[in-house]
Amino acid sequence: MTDRKTAAARVYFEDVTEGTELPPLVNPPVNHTMLVKYAGASGDFNPLHTDPAVGQKFGLGGPIAHGMLIMGFLGHFISDYLGGSGPLKRFGVRFKSMTRHEDVITCTGVITHKYEEDGQHLIKANVFATDQTGEVKASGSFTAVLPTRS
DSSP: OOOOBOOOOOOOGGGOOTTOEEEEEEOOOOOHHHHHHHHHHHTOOOTTTTOHHHHHHTTSSSOBOOHHHHHHHHHHHHHHHHTTSSOEEEEEEEEOSOOBTTOOOEEEEEEEEEEEETTEEEEEEEEEEEOTTOOEEEEEEEEEEOOOOO
């Protein structure tokens, strides 16, 4: 995996507003090597993800990416956005459609809520993983604690 475009900035509570779009993260095209490496890292060796013949047999045109790989792309996106700002309190994802070879997954998001609770400064955001055609592969949300400038 090369040439990832990432956002590397520390985020402070005072600088965030509801409706703010997070800087996108564009991942390299999904390929066979990526899927095999992910299978090894995750322990998920289902041949549907790594064997083109199995994907053909099931009428999928070839292997499909692990859903958790796409969730990992979103996790990387969130981590880059937060830039070490504060702990992630919640992260959830719903899988929407299959990801195939050569799909370029772009992760985006928007701040939906900014609030204080129990002395913590929190944000909530919705996140999306879409392919090069705009098809949503996964969507989700996260809640994180942000530091203040003071």
